[in-house]
Amino acid sequence: MRKSATGQSHAKIIFFGEHSVVYGQPAICLPISKIKTIVSIKGADTGQHVASKYFTGALSEMPDSQTGIQLLINTILVELHQEKTPFTLQVTSEIPAERGMGSSAATAIAIVRAFFHFFHQSLSHAELLRLADVSEQYIHGNPSGLDAATVSSKTPIWFVKGRRPQAIPIKQNAFLVIVDTGIMGQTGLAVQHVKSKLAGDHHAEEDIEMLGKIAKQARSCLANGDSQKLGFLMNDSQTILSKLGVSHPILDQFATLALKNGALGAKLTGGGMGGCLITLTSSKPSAKQIATILEQHGAIHTWIEPLATGYHKGEKN
Ligand code: MEV
Incomplete structure (x- = not known):
């Protein structure tokens, strides 16, 4: 375990194909790399604490509006066999919430990256998207997966639900x-x-x-x-x-x-x-x-x- 670690993600826009992508049609999505979300995790003596614009306090006491994030963190801790490890996690985001710019997906991706870094674990892209989907499913109800794919992509992508995204120059x-x-x-x-x-x-x-x-x-x-x-x-x-x-x-x-x-x-x-x-x-x-x-x-x-x-x-x- 490291003393501290960070994970990043960025905003996204959908150029073409929002909504139809949910029904199997293709979409063109662009990462917006200059608008970021950063998650930092520090080791602590006791407790598991979370701090963000929406909530500051114990992981176990997060309000209903933050259940998706709570579920995600608990899933990561269980999968990495670190349920009892004390830490403080801080989310800092420049992405405005509920504006179609991928704010919730970016938070999820940055959290997964930060924890895997903190615990010295390697992480494949497929695993990153699978874990981010835990909170995305809770928050959006049956999302296409396009948000998480784009906020973790370095290039514009051609996205079809259930398929591997293709980079498009x-x-x-x-x-x-x-x-x-x-x-x-x-x-x-x-x-x-x-x-x-x-x-x-x-x-x-x-x-x-x-x-x-x-x-x-x-x-x-x-x-x-x-x-x-x-x-x-x-x-x-x-x-x-x-x-x-x-x-x-x-x-x-x-x-x-x-x-x-x-x-x-x-x-x-x-x-x-x-x-x-x-x-x-x-x-x-x-x-x-x-x-x-x-x-x-x-x-x-x-x-x-x-x-x-x-x-x-x-x-x-
Ligand atoms: C949300 O950014 C895009 C929608 O197509 C929903 C989704 O793809 O899950 C509206």
Whole structure:
């Protein structure tokens, strides 16, 4: 056992394929390496303590809202035969919660990495994802696994539920603006909403298939550098996601505003019903201009990312 250890993870956005990915369609997901979650664990004389923005106290006394994290830590301790080891664990995260940016998955991944490091254990990527799924299942109820796969990936990925994610290179010279509306959007509720929609409206099934087709076309656009068409595909996705009932009036308003001000495309990202919007722009000055305008209209935060984003330094698995 080490005296102390850390584990890291980062934010994610879904470029194409949220919700349809739950039903077996492909998704394109991007790691956002500059927005991080860091977990540090220190050896202690007695007790097992957790400290985060949401709770500080004994592991055994975590509130209901933190049950997923409690379950995850207990599972790791049991699997590593360390149930009685005293420690203090601290979660520090820059990822806003419930905005579709992978905050819960990033916390889970960073916790698993930190414990395996603390106890000198090797960890495969498959094992990392299996353990992160313990809290993700509890928090989101039947997640596709895409969040944990992306927040632990160094590269953009093509994700199909149940399959090994494929790294996809992106060379395009374009920029994304990630726009935080400040409105909480609970992924679990949004997924439930789409499920009910599918049960009562046969058009919803076509919409899910169409989102899958759009993701495939977007992959071709990424391969041949067609930013203009990528923008159209983002707008088409937003129209379908709106129809499925997972947009929000503020997301729609921000999308319209971004397009009026030169964005190539705009759509929600993640579960929706609040959370973040992403817009594609052809240059950094255009991205800056759109970010400023959306902040003037109430966005609480914006981040500008080159589309050819990647993970430059980080952890091995
Ligand atoms: C959440 O980031 C993405 C959803 O597609 C749910 C999931 O994939 O589990 C809405």
